[in-house]
Amino acid sequence: MKYNSNLVKVNKDPGHGSHISPVYMTSTFVFDNAEIGAKRFAGEDPGFMYSRLGNPNVRELEEKVAALEFGEGCLAFSSGMAAITGCLLGLLQAGDHVVAHTALYGATHAFLSKTVKKFGIDVTFAPFKTGEELEPHVTDRTKVIYFETPSNPTLSLVDMTSVAAVAKQKGVLTVVDNTFLSPYLQNPIRCGIDIVVHSATKYLSGHGYLIGGLVISRKDIIDPMRKEVQKTMGANLAPMDAWLLSQGIRTLHVRLDRAQENAQILAERLENHKAIERVYFPGLSSFEDKQIMEKQMRGPGAMISFVLKEGYEAGVTLMNSVNLCTLAVSLGDVGTLIQHPASMTHAIIPKEEREQAGIHDGLVRFSVGIEDVEDIWNDLESALG
Ligand SMILES: *Cc1c(COP(=O)(O)O)cnc(C)c1O
Secondary structure: OOOOHHHHOOOOEEEEEEEOOOOOOOOOOOOOOOOHHHHHHHOOOOOOOOOOOHHHHHHHHHHHHHHOOOOOEEEEEEEHHHHHHHHHHHOOOOOOOOOOOOOOOHHHHHHOOHHHHHHHHEEEEOOOHHHHHHHHHHHOEEEEEEEEEEOOOOOOOOOHHHHHHHHHHHHOOOEOOOOHHHHHHOOOHHHOOEEEEEEOOOOOOOOOOOOOEEEOOOOHHHHHHHHHHHHOOOEEEHHHHHHHEEEHHHOOOHHHHHHHHHHHHHHHHHHOOOEEEEEEOOOOOOOOOOHHHHHOOOOOOEEEEEEEOOOHHHHHHHHHHHOOOEOOOOOEEEEOOEEOOOOOOOOOOOOOHHHHOOOOEEEEEEEEOOOOOOHHHHHHHHHHH
């Protein structure tokens, strides 16, 4: 299954022939007469009406991403969380049950453990890797299976074909967050998954200049979600951000090739460094889910987690000693980002719970960028010293 790099080609501007699409910074669209206005609202004319309901830059992005993820349609949202929560609220109703993986992005976990309860939706959290491990958690009321692969922080994988097969047999929808790999390295829909969600803020943007989210699926799922969720909840992506994302996607495969190559070299060196106890990276021979990786990923990605032997203090010292590597959360940027979950993103979770989730005091999360690999290594090595 090849990646569709044809999408490097840009759309032609029908007005003046500009190579790059113009940005349609407009809230509303003009109707030539009452009849055309009526036809647009009736869905009989494809023209635009109002930017919450659709915009040319947003449509261009949605078409590109639907093609990249092998879906029939895509919806763009104002953030990854708007895409995830919009998708789930669109699929679920009171009385439904969800099986969610235990290792989820923090805000997704909060939404599924707290917010959905207000709407009478039950969630079971389970650490499944295969369909066999998932099956005992599925009940007659289960409507959705939700997970991430690879997941934070140990980059452990879920076998998508195996989970999708069990879900299909039970008539349950599967939703996968594909943020960590992007459509360049993994296409869940090709593995039988029903719906893919993305934080476009990360690799798809690649330049750290916006917040955005996407949902990709079949027409029978996307069309009602467009009417019910995107139009009524109004968490739509702005035209400028959609335009920036379309430009970012043009270099996705080139950026990821370089970042991934850097990550492979750095992970191997980190594994042999005396200050480091353990490295989690799908490209290492020590990686526990190698077999699943070979089934569903085109490459290991560019996220590395590693554990410092000296724990919490060593993590804080490393954060204060790096220079080229930027001390910040988020990931998928062209520049290398580094963060220490125990003192930052996961600091509010009690130490015992953190450790149960694999977030040890010395754990460092590293999003490898496209700089010269020796520059990144020199920075890291001197900071570790
Ligand atoms: C960042 C992230 C999100 C949330 O996306 P936002 O764009 O920040 O709303 C969801 N899932 C994963 C895996 C992420 O990394």
